Amino acid sequence: MKIEIINGLLIDPKNKIEQKENVFLEDGIIKGIGRKPRKFKAEVSINAENQIVCPGFIELSAELNPKEDRFEINLQQEMSAGAKGGFTSICLTPSENRPLDTVESINQINQLSKKFIGPKIFCIGGLTVNLKGEQLTEMYNLKKAGCLGVSNGDFSIANTSVLRSALLYANSFGLKVFLSCQEKWLSEGSVVKEGISSLEKGLPCSPESSELIELYRNIVLIRETGVKAHLKSITGANSIKELVKQKKYMTFDISIFHSLIAENEIDWLNTAYNIQPPLATIKDRDYLLKAINKKFISSLTSLHRPRSTNAKDGAFEGSATGATSFETFLPLLLRARTSSGISYMDAIDHITNKPAEILGLDDRGIFKNGRADICIFDPNYKWEVSSSSFESTGINSPYLGQKMTGKVTTTIADGKIIFFDQNYNLKIKRN
Incomplete structure (x- = not known):
């Protein structure tokens, strides 16, 4: 055409x-x-x-709806949601329900996604079997099946020996590793970062040390093994300050949610605010905006995690984590642009050129x-977010009813x- x-x-x-x-x-x-x-x-x-x-947006870390049994329809709807949000390339990250740890699971997504008109779908393969952090996957076969990298999703690998072996194994095949930075025991069950709200509400929280401990462990092993690495969804000011020193060895991203919402701004009656990693302090949020302005970060992500209404029902701490974000990503990016004081050029760079470089997609950009x-x-253009705004299988957005x-x-x-x-x-x- x-x-x-x-x-x-x-x-x-x-x-x-x-x-x-x-x-x-x-x-x-x-x-x-x-x-x-x-x-x-x-x-x-x-x-x-x-x-x-501008170039089409590129998402580094999206999930499908884990409670949606109709896999084909689930994938099609999330592709439609991504298209509505301006995304032309989407990386699916491993999740508990879909660990993407076998060639068969990768082939299924590759074949199904080609049936639909929508963004190009890439898979990030599982780093360990069922993301349990015990047995390594057949990474060479995952790479042959088309995976652009490997990850343990949002789960930490508690056994440092297993993590080190996984990084060495991935490096032997030239695979990039995408790692989370939440220490398992300190972050398990938390719904917010330690701060004013956690003290007032008495809710399960993760301390700053949860991210820093995992971050430093990752840094040591990445440098020792020489693996190409990207750290996902960084939330803390001190973490970013350390990562700026390590930019020669790894890249990292922050999510659009963490750049805009602090833990003291959470509506505790709205479980869409229960995301993972948990929302951090206002000091951290403000530093993330500064990091965007100073071009410290490598990329921005939507952290798209659609969840069913039933999964989000009930008490805040008992609800499933995650928020849907494809359809609201652009106006949120423009909010972050205004709050951080950057240009349109720099805002677009964070979601097009920079993620393309991280993934090795050299043909992205607008050139002959x-x-x-x-x-x-x-x-x-001004509009209001409603349930009809979403193509996604999940309408779990903290921005429902807000003007964009x-x-x-x-x-x-x-x-x-x-x-x-x-x-x-x-x-x-x-x-």
């Missing part, structure tokens, strides 16, 4: 472009930028006036003959329109 995108503000961090340009797509490839290629006749014309055109993965959004600014209007993956907001006054013409 031949698609032209006209009158939009093109922002591409990889190539340092920020100017009004037209973009021309054909057969999944960017055929031209600026001047229309010779003999190019668009089948679809998108007028992106007053909107931003590059892959046609594009997000178009209106940074000024910024909306994805079109998402294009591999040259195909995978999302188009028909309710938005966007001019699209089929020739």
